[in-house]
Amino acid sequence: xxxxxxxxxxxxxxxxxxxxxxxxxxxxxxxxxxxxxxxxxxxxxxxxxxxxxxxxxxxxxxxxxxxxxxxxxxxxxxxxxxxxxxxxxxxx
Amino acid sequence: xxxxxxxxxxxxxxxxxxxxxxxxxxxxxxxxxxxxxxxxxxxxxxxxxxxxxxxxxxxxxxxxxxxxxxxxxxxxxxxx
Numbered sequence: 001x002x003x004x005x006x007x008x009x010x011x012x013x014x015x016x017x018x019x020x021x022x023x024x025x026x027x028x029x030x031x032x033x034x035x036x037x038x039x040x041x042x043x044x045x046x047x048x049x050x051x052x053x054x055x056x057x058x059x060x061x062x063x064x065x066x067x068x069x070x071x072x073x074x075x076x077x078x079x080x081x082x083x084x085x086x087x088x089x090x091x092x
Numbered sequence: 093x094x095x096x097x098x099x100x101x102x103x104x105x106x107x108x109x110x111x112x113x114x115x116x117x118x119x120x121x122x123x124x125x126x127x128x129x130x131x132x133x134x135x136x137x138x139x140x141x142x143x144x145x146x147x148x149x150x151x152x153x154x155x156x157x158x159x160x161x162x163x164x165x166x167x168x169x170x171x172x
Contacts, residue, residue, distance in 0.1 A: 047116055047146055058105025061098055061105070
């Protein structure tokens with residue numbers, strides 16, 4: 001069985017379970033609060049995934065390492081390259 | 093460590109997403125189990141909005157992405 005089929009199988013199981021609980025397909029007559037929680041579940045999972053992505057991006061932005069010396073060294077090398085090219089006749 | 097503005101923006105993103113997650117979790121998961129007279133219900137909109145508001149946000153996000161894509165394509169195919 002391919003990975004795609006495995007994923008589709010798993011997803012369809014989850015969707016079937018969700019539909020069973022929120023639309024009461026088997027007439028199980030679950031208590032009302034549980035049905036009210038289960039119904040927005042797909043949207044809730046999507047929103048929480050979005051929040052997790054946003055938090056990860058924000059955290060990585062905040063903890064990204066600035067390399068001061070490497071930046072200065074790079075600026076020096078850019079200046080040198082410009083001088084070199086100007087001497088050889090390239091118009092900047 | 094990143095400096096100044098980067099840290100502020102990053103941390104504010106983290107805090108904002110935590111707040112959003114907590115509010116939305118309480119709205120969807122905790123509220124159905126709380127009796128209707130409890131004072132907590134005062135701080136949350138009616139439950140239908142917990143589905144409508146993310147839907148509107150998703151539509152706006154898609155519109156922004158589409159707008160950016162259109163601008164980008166226009167710029168890249170413009171003949172000088």
